[in-house]
Amino acid sequence: MSTPKNGAPTNDAPRNDPPIDAEEARLAVGKPKKHAAGVPAVRVSMTMALKQMGVRKSARNLLSLNQVEGFDCMSCAWPDPDPNHRHTAEFCENGAKAVAWEGTRDRVGPEFFREHSLADLEQRTEYWLEKQGRLTHPMVRRPGGTHYEPIEWSDAFALIGRHLNGLASPDEALFYTSGRASNEAAFVYQLFARAYGTNNLPDCSNMCHESTGVGLSETIGIGKGSVSLHDLHEADLIVVCGQNPGTNHPRMLTALELAKQRGARILAINPLHEAGLLKFDNPQSPRGLVKGTPLADTFLQIRAGGDLALLQAIGHLLLVAEEANPGTVVDHAFIEQHTVGFEAYRKHADLLDWDEVLTATGLTRAEIEGAAAMFAESKRIVTCWAMGITQHRNAVATIKEFVNLALLQGMIGKPGAGLCPVRGHSNVQGDRTMGIWEQVPDSFLDALRDEFGFEPPRHHGVDAVNAVRALRDGRARVFVGLGGNFAAAMSDTEVTEAALRSTELSVQISTKLNRSHLTAGETALILPTLGRTEKDLTGGQVQRVTVEDSMSAVHASRGRSEPAGELLRSEVDILCGIAAATLGGRYDIPWRGFAEDYDQIRERIGRVVPGCEGYDQIIRERGGFTMPHPPRDSRTFPTPEGKAVFTVSPLPVLTVPEGRLVLQSLRSHDQFNTTIYGLNDRYRGIHSGRRVVFISAADLAELGFADGETVDLVSEWSDGPAGTTLTERRAEAFRLVEYNTPKGCVAAYYPETNPLVPLDSTALDSNTPTSKWVIVRLEHRA
Numbered sequence: 001m002s003t004p005k006n007g008a009p010t011n012d013a014p015r016n017d018p019p020i021d022a023e024e025a026r027l028a029v030g031k032p033k034k035h036a037a038g039v040p041a042v043r044v045s046m047t048m049a050l051k052q053m054g055v056r057k058s059a060r061n062l063l064s065l066n067q068v069e070g071f072d073c074m075s076c077a078w079p080d081p082d083p084n085h086r087h088t089a090e091f092c093e094n095g096a097k098a099v100a101w102e103g104t105r106d107r108v109g110p111e112f113f114r115e116h117s118l119a120d121l122e123q124r125t126e127y128w129l130e131k132q133g134r135l136t137h138p139m140v141r142r143p144g145g146t147h148y149e150p151i152e153w154s155d156a157f158a159l160i161g162r163h164l165n166g167l168a169s170p171d172e173a174l175f176y177t178s179g180r181a182s183n184e185a186a187f188v189y190q191l192f193a194r195a196y197g198t199n200n201l202p203d204c205s206n207m208c209h210e211s212t213g214v215g216l217s218e219t220i221g222i223g224k225g226s227v228s229l230h231d232l233h234e235a236d237l238i239v240v241c242g243q244n245p246g247t248n249h250p251r252m253l254t255a256l257e258l259a260k261q262r263g264a265r266i267l268a269i270n271p272l273h274e275a276g277l278l279k280f281d282n283p284q285s286p287r288g289l290v291k292g293t294p295l296a297d298t299f300l301q302i303r304a305g306g307d308l309a310l311l312q313a314i315g316h317l318l319l320v321a322e323e324a325n326p327g328t329v330v331d332h333a334f335i336e337q338h339t340v341g342f343e344a345y346r347k348h349a350d351l352l353d354w355d356e357v358l359t360a361t362g363l364t365r366a367e368i369e370g371a372a373a374m375f376a377e378s379k380r381i382v383t384c385w386a387m388g389i390t391q392h393r394n395a396v397a398t399i400k401e402f403v404n405l406a407l408l409q410g411m412i413g414k415p416g417a418g419l420c421p422v423r424g425h426s427n428v429q430g431d432r433t434m435g436i437w438e439q440v441p442d443s444f445l446d447a448l449r450d451e452f453g454f455e456p457p458r459h460h461g462v463d464a465v466n467a468v469r470a471l472r473d474g475r476a477r478v479f480v481g482l483g484g485n486f487a488a489a490m491s492d493t494e495v496t497e498a499a500l501r502s503t504e505l506s507v508q509i510s511t512k513l514n515r516s517h518l519t520a521g522e523t524a525l526i527l528p529t530l531g532r533t534e535k536d537l538t539g540g541q542v543q544r545v546t547v548e549d550s551m552s553a554v555h556a557s558r559g560r561s562e563p564a565g566e567l568l569r570s571e572v573d574i575l576c577g578i579a580a581a582t583l584g585g586r587y588d589i590p591w592r593g594f595a596e597d598y599d600q601i602r603e604r605i606g607r608v609v610p611g612c613e614g615y616d617q618i619i620r621e622r623g624g625f626t627m628p629h630p631p632r633d634s635r636t637f638p639t640p641e642g643k644a645v646f647t648v649s650p651l652p653v654l655t656v657p658e659g660r661l662v663l664q665s666l667r668s669h670d671q672f673n674t675t676i677y678g679l680n681d682r683y684r685g686i687h688s689g690r691r692v693v694f695i696s697a698a699d700l701a702e703l704g705f706a707d708g709e710t711v712d713l714v715s716e717w718s719d720g721p722a723g724t725t726l727t728e729r730r731a732e733a734f735r736l737v738e739y740n741t742p743k744g745c746v747a748a749y750y751p752e753t754n755p756l757v758p759l760d761s762t763a764l765d766s767n768t769p770t771s772k773w774v775i776v777r778l779e780h781r782a
């Protein structure tokens with residue numbers, strides 16, 4: 001392959017080759033690592049920080065990261081330890097990368113946009129686009145324009161207002177949110193959307209933990225996890241299922257290590273032997289520097305999508321064990337007092353078909369019995385999961401099965417036990433709490449109405465998948481993105497990009513340049529905003545924002561760095577500007593007042609959002625608090641039945657046609673979602689490249705491909721019973737890497753693989769794209 005320059009494709013490359021970066025032409029494959037974190041992690045994060053931010057800014061930023069008077073790390077939603085248990089450096093390698101990435105000295109301003117047309121930028125990779133630096137000026141692409149050009153803030157707001165007020169219905173507008181937005185920004189945004197007249201508030205949750213929200217709400221009455229960090233420390237069994245903490249939640253490893261020191265066992269369930277699950281070197285404990293701690297006591301290398309079967313089998317075995325030794329395994333008092341549906345669950349568990357379980361999981365019966373014994377022997381179990389569960393066809397059913405097991409042994413609402421969905425974006429949970437939800441309950445809308453004196457729309461809005469359908473089918477015409485990168489993050493890239501391009505107006509409120517700025521609507525705006533690390537002086541005073549972590553702890557966050565440019569505005573300020581320009585004085589909502597003093601927003605949050613009574617005062621006086629969680633706090637289950645619900649899910653056998661493979665799309669160690677920090681994935685042995693497919697030796701041999709060969713991936717999707725239309729999608733030029741993954745299951749990075757995920761391939765009940773279950777075939781390249 002020829003060497004491209006600066007990420008622009010070379011002229012002599014074959015026509016179908018995707019753009020790659022110069023560094024990428026040097027793709028090298030080494031041995032995967034068993035350890036995560038450790039000394040190299042510290043070195044990597046410091047090198048990156050110094051390169052991007054310089055010495056002084058690195059020190060200032062990294063030392064206030066996750067500190068009481070500092071800012072909340074924007075990399076993931078893992079909670080912080082109690083203030084008196086924090087380290088001076090309370091961050092991980094990937095948190096440091098996120099801070100450095102935002103704190104870069106590089107800038108993307110009017111000159112950059114004069115130099116680069118949209119057509120030029122379209123040829124660049126995600127990596128190249130974001131690497132150019134921070135956005136500094138509001139920019140507009142006018143109808144027919146080849147370039148973005150500067151625009152005044154007031155003109156940008158007026159333009160948005162004109163378009164929104166010109167739509168035939170408010171439902172023709174879509175208001176997307178990524179999970180970094182603060183609670184204050186989120187609250188103002190949903191208030192604006194609803195005052196304007198729509199519940200079209202799709203968000204990144206729809207592609208992420210939506211399955212968790214649905215599964216937990218139906219069974220325990222609240223869509224959030226039931227543990228605190230303390231519970232993890234106190235557990236005697238921690239299950240880590242469908243999650244790669246070494247890369248995506250590195251600070252979780254510290255909690256796992258502490259739990260282990262106190263005697264906990266860890267059961268890891270994953271198709272891949274992810275580095276952090278095996279061994280962990282804690283860079284912050286001197287002992288860890290010397291010697292790796294073996295982390296998982298038992299590792300189950302499950303086939304993709306096999307978890308539902310595994311969990312049903314474990315439930316079955318727990319009931320068998322209870323029968324053999326009554327009163328030792330099952331918590332009858334808990335079941336009696338707090339649950340409904342146990343009899344139906346028991347009957348269903350009785351009928352377990354072992355052949356199906358062994359086929360679906362690819363595990364041996366002995367392995368499953370060993371795992372069940374770990375459950376049976378434990379008194380305090382915490383179950384953790386993430387995208388390896390939520391992005392599957394049967395995600396919701398699988399999550400309900402986690403709940404069944406927890407109910408069986410009474411593992412909710414007692415110390416050291418509970419359900420622990422590990423969230424992604426640092427404030428994705430808070431955004432939901434604040435009403436960023438296309439299906440927010442009526443009680444929330446009633447509270448909005450009572451507080452602000454307008455009647456919010458009652459019909460549900462669209463989620464992420466339905467937002468694309470609405471655009472594709474001409475039912476929506478304006479797209480506003482509060483952060484994120486919808487074009488690259490969503491499934492079915494070609495359809496999603498075309499949908500975004502079909503808008504009459506697209507607006508992106510962003511810190512960095514990305515694909516979504518290039519899938520511009522007829523008119524397109526880029527509105528540059530402050531990041532979490534930066535001093536927010538809106539209204540002439542230092543403003544704080546608040547966020548909620550994965551364990552429902554809410555706290556304040558305040559940036560300290562000088563903003564990346566004089567024209568940058570805070571998210572709250574921008575949203576209030578849009579709202580005022582669109583709604584004028586239509587309602588008695590003090591948009592200006594909100595922007596000038598975020599306490600005024602917090603006062604309203606306190607009166608509207610359940611569990612946030614006295615919000616402004618608590619934040620001012622104590623800096624934070626933990627949101628109420630009735631199952632955790634008092635074993636109260638706010639379901640219609642008033643009890644926790646055992647559920648029965650059929651065990652569908654998902655079959656893969658002959659010669660086809662199941663592809664899961666996952667994250668490398670050098671990325672944050674669509675933000676690519678670098679081209680290495682050192683734990684998996686990949687250097688200078690991203691277009692790789694991890695595949696078992698058995699599949700290579702059986703399908704007649706060679707390790708190191710470059711192939712095309714073709715996904716096959718049929719939307720009905722056999723014989724109905726089969727559609728194909730293609731992603732080109734991936735190098736095969738022989739890897740320890742179950743036969744039939746391959747893995748490759750996201751977002752490069754998103755062109756393969758069909759829009760209609762979604763999880764049952766949550767409508768989340770099945771990013772971890774895509775049926776593909778490999779094709780040799782001519």
Ligand SMILES: Nc1nc2c(c(=O)[nH]1)N[C@H]1C(S)=C(S)[C@@H](COP(=O)(O)OP(=O)(O)OC[C@H]3O[C@@H](n4cnc5c(=O)[nH]c(N)nc54)[C@H](O)[C@@H]3O)O[C@H]1N2
Nearest residue numbers: 094242243244248304305386387388424425666667672673
């Ligand atoms: N550094 C960094 N941190 C991040 C992010 C990032 O991109 N970079 N993203 C953030 C976000 S938004 C999120 S949602 C989280 C994501 O955190 P993760 O869920 O850890 O992210 P993925 O890389 O998608 O990894 C999915 C894991 O599930 C496994 N898996 C896949 N299919 C199955 C299955 O069928 N069964 C089981 N048991 N396991 C399976 C995969 O092998 C992989 O280990 O991380 C957050 N934190």
Ligand SMILES: Nc1nc2c(c(=O)[nH]1)N[C@H]1C(S)=C(S)[C@@H](COP(=O)(O)OP(=O)(O)OC[C@H]3O[C@@H](n4cnc5c(=O)[nH]c(N)nc54)[C@H](O)[C@@H]3O)O[C@H]1N2
Nearest residue numbers: 178208483484485489509510511512514665673674750771
């Ligand atoms: N195939 C596949 N697809 C997936 C997934 C997968 O595992 N596989 N994972 C899914 C998941 S879990 C998620 S959460 C989504 C993520 O989807 P998104 O949240 O939409 O995407 P991100 O890549 O996190 O967004 C990055 C952009 O956010 C902007 N940004 C960064 N910081 C800020 C800020 O402080 N304010 C504002 N306003 N903008 C900011 C920058 O411009 C940056 O380019 O992707 C989903 N898509």
Ligand SMILES: [Mo]
Nearest residue numbers: 208209424425
């Ligand atoms: Mo996510």
